[in-house]
Amino acid sequence: MDSTRVTEHPTSHERPQPGVSPADPRGALLRTPEPLPTAPATPALPAQTRAGGLPGSSSVPVPLAQQGAAGNQGGTPTPLPAAEGAEHSQPAAEEPDTHRPRPASDGTIPVQPGAGQDRAPAVPGGKERRTGQNGPPHGPMPMRRDGDRLRFVGAATRRIARGIDLDEIVMGLCRATVPTFSDAILVYLRDPLPVGDERPTGPLVLRLRRTDRIPQDRDRDLEDGILPVPVPENSGVADLSNELCEVRPGGALAEVLRGVRPVFADAPAARAALPELLGEGVTIPPGQRAILAPLRGRRRVIGAALFLRRPERLAFEPDDLLVAAQLATHSALGIDKAVLYGREAYIADELQRTMLPETLPNPTGVRLASRYLPAAETARVGGDWYDAIPLPGSRVALVVGDVMGHSMTSAAIMGQLRTTAQTLAGLDLPPQEVLHHLDEQAQRLGTDRMATCLYAVYDPVAHRITIANAGHPPPVLLHLGGRAQVLRVPAGAPIGVGGVDFEAVELDAPAGATLLLYTDGLVESRLRDVWTGIEQLREKLAATARLTGADHPPPLEALCDEVLDMLGPGDRDDDIALLAARFDGIAPSDVAYWFLEPEDAAPGRARRLARRALARWGLEELTDSVELLVSEVVTNAVRYASRPITLRLLRTDVLRCEVGDDVPQLPRLRQARATDEGGRGLYLVNRLARRWGATRLSTGKVVWFELGRG
Numbered sequence: 215m216d217s218t219r220v221t222e223h224p225t226s227h228e229r230p231q232p233g234v235s236p237a238d239p240r241g242a243l244l245r246t247p248e249p250l251p252t253a254p255a256t257p258a259l260p261a262q263t264r265a266g267g268l269p270g271s272s273s274v275p276v277p278l279a280q281q282g283a284a285g286n287q288g289g290t291p292t293p294l295p296a297a298e299g300a301e302h303s304q305p306a307a308e309e310p311d312t313h314r315p316r317p318a319s320d321g322t323i324p325v326q327p328g329a330g331q332d333r334a335p336a337v338p339g340g341k342e343r344r345t346g347q348n349g350p351p352h353g354p355m356p357m358r359r360d361g362d363r364l365r366f367v368g369a370a371t372r373r374i375a376r377g378i379d380l381d382e383i384v385m386g387l388c389r390a391t392v393p394t395f396s397d398a399i400l401v402y403l404r405d406p407l408p409v410g411d412e413r414p415t416g417p418l419v420l421r422l423r424r425t426d427r428i429p430q431d432r433d434r435d436l437e438d439g440i441l442p443v444p445v446p447e448n449s450g451v452a453d454l455s456n457e458l459c460e461v462r463p464g465g466a467l468a469e470v471l472r473g474v475r476p477v478f479a480d481a482p483a484a485r486a487a488l489p490e491l492l493g494e495g496v497t498i499p500p501g502q503r504a505i506l507a508p509l510r511g512r513r514r515v516i517g518a519a520l521f522l523r524r525p526e527r528l529a530f531e532p533d534d535l536l537v538a539a540q541l542a543t544h545s546a547l548g549i550d551k552a553v554l555y556g557r558e559a560y561i562a563d564e565l566q567r568t569m570l571p572e573t574l575p576n577p578t579g580v581r582l583a584s585r586y587l588p589a590a591e592t593a594r595v596g597g598d599w600y601d602a603i604p605l606p607g608s609r610v611a612l613v614v615g616d617v618m619g620h621s622m623t624s625a626a627i628m629g630q631l632r633t634t635a636q637t638l639a640g641l642d643l644p645p646q647e648v649l650h651h652l653d654e655q656a657q658r659l660g661t662d663r664m665a666t667c668l669y670a671v672y673d674p675v676a677h678r679i680t681i682a683n684a685g686h687p688p689p690v691l692l693h694l695g696g697r698a699q700v701l702r703v704p705a706g707a708p709i710g711v712g713g714v715d716f717e718a719v720e721l722d723a724p725a726g727a728t729l730l731l732y733t734d735g736l737v738e739s740r741l742r743d744v745w746t747g748i749e750q751l752r753e754k755l756a757a758t759a760r761l762t763g764a765d766h767p768p769p770l771e772a773l774c775d776e777v778l779d780m781l782g783p784g785d786r787d788d789d790i791a792l793l794a795a796r797f798d799g800i801a802p803s804d805v806a807y808w809f810l811e812p813e814d815a816a817p818g819r820a821r822r823l824a825r826r827a828l829a830r831w832g833l834e835e836l837t838d839s840v841e842l843l844v845s846e847v848v849t850n851a852v853r854y855a856s857r858p859i860t861l862r863l864l865r866t867d868v869l870r871c872e873v874g875d876d877v878p879q880l881p882r883l884r885q886a887r888a889t890d891e892g893g894r895g896l897y898l899v900n901r902l903a904r905r906w907g908a909t910r911l912s913t914g915k916v917v918w919f920e921l922g923r924g
Contacts, residue, residue, distance in 0.1 A: 679721055
């Protein structure tokens, strides 16, 4: 039975092995058993004569000039006399077998074997039989058996495979190898990392991605001769002479990377490649104390890893090249996977971002705020959406919807439905007609394309709102006094069912009130049903309004944040879309409205009415521009209209003029010929107005323009 304990030790070394001092930083390494009472103690050596370590600074280690009194370099084992036994001799009979550590069953990273059969007894003078060097009484021992290496590789690769993103995988490689396999590691990755089948352009550039090492207090006592390894927490990689390395085509480093197989640092190819990787003047300990392992993904080399051992520790063995190859292969494949996953997450984020409105409009008489929360960090794409669409007559359409599911398909369907809703809103169709056409569009997309939607149109002049619902949770209206009301809107069937009618209701929208539209992810979860969540939402809105007083509505942005705070740990089962609209309205005193008969005298009458309204509002400085533009637009309407023309002036932060007729054709700017008597009216509007446009209605069109008020 194997006598090696199988366990995984975190970097913080919070779980030292039995019999090891908790203060020892290298808790993941098996220590030499305590010397027997009869064994002579090993005398300590001065700092300038013992082997160097890897300090916690910022570069790659180099050896001391001398490695100790034994004069044995590279960790080469010293032959033992025949009388003293073989290297793998059995433990003495007086050592009870019951004290051997038992193998663990968790399958995590094993410690290095250091039982009696794997470590030669100490000889007088404190030298180890295997190396002949003076070692500390609790120095680490290497893995000597194939079973140990197999268990280590299995546990290390499982740890590497647990990572999802790039940083997790690289960190998993560092934590799995330090200190069990090496005392320090440097990981270089291609910059930028290629994704999938794309062919990288430009030269091959390697950037130092991460380093890790064994922290030791005695590193501060070392003399010059050891260049320290950077400590990751201090971000000391800038102290390395080669944080960024450009691989020369046909150079030594390129040949090693092309060979794929790990090599010892003392190999001829590695000796020429390492200065190119680490920088000139930086060396590493001689002998087999460093392994350079190329990282090759599915299609190309994506980096390199350098494993280092201290001069005081046993050197790497040829079998350790196989371990390094396994670690490099699994890490490279994991990095490839992480890069592909990152690209997919980026595409999903971009898809979701482009499907939702980038910014909300700023329509007259209403203020808007919104929020969107994905279901989880790993599933950022969903079918929830919201929108605010300006309509003719200073109205605004408020839309919120939810496509069943949260996947790329749901997001694609959501984008199609949102585009359809914007097109239908541009036609100024009633809310129930918009839902009817959305239902037809969903059936054309497929038989299982189901969604819920709520469509509302707010008129700031009439202070009214018209709402139609297709299987969506009802909106909540927060009045100025602090009362929160769940609006009674017929639920209707979801979009995609087909063959159903939708009903619209018209309700009061008083100034200062706030309408909250949301998706079911806000009020429904595994821990509560939808009506319980709606009641909690209503209470949350009322409690928030009481904090600001009866005469002051709560700020919109803060209100949205307070609403999202009602979510508990188990309430994020679905993505959430939230749209809040504060109704300011337009006062009747700021509106002037007339009907004009389509006759030749209509332009003159329109000029007189506009001049009187501007005088009443104290905007006489705009009289000349308004009279000219109103005359041109009304003249164009009279030429084709057969029913009365509407003229409306709105005084808000700008002066807005709207002229409506029963002709659906929209006017277009066109170049008038020199002999034409007309065709120049829109050029005047385009030159003098701050903004202008034309919108088709179900009964005709509206041409509008805006002028600044100073």
